[in-house]
Amino acid sequence: MTDRELQHIITKARDAKHGGFGVLSTGEKLAVALVLNRPEWLADMRYTLAEAIERVGPEWLALIPEAARALEYEDEQADDRA
Template sequence: MAAALVLNQPDWLAEMHYTLAEAVGRVGSKWLALIPEAARILTYEDGQPAATET
């Protein structure tokens, strides 16, 4: 669930039968606070998001 939030994959959340709001609540505030930094780390230097498998 956290990976879906970090990688901005709402379709993954839907496949798990969660809404965005439910996922945010489920990961909790400590994990939620880490998501922006994790997303930045997974971004290439040229600003393009890291490739994800679909």
């Protein structure tokens, strides 16, 4: 687990949040859907939650809560500035 991997997931999730998946690998799409708590995206890709967790793997799975918190913090900061 590295800070670089965390930043990669955060960046992909941020981009997806504001414009959809774009060009992402299946693993990135699944990780983003988990970070953003978007089960409908998993369903659209025909993955169950359990399958997504397995596909993402333990290293990225461990980063998902921190990535989700980072994006939530960004949203809170943006709300405070508005």
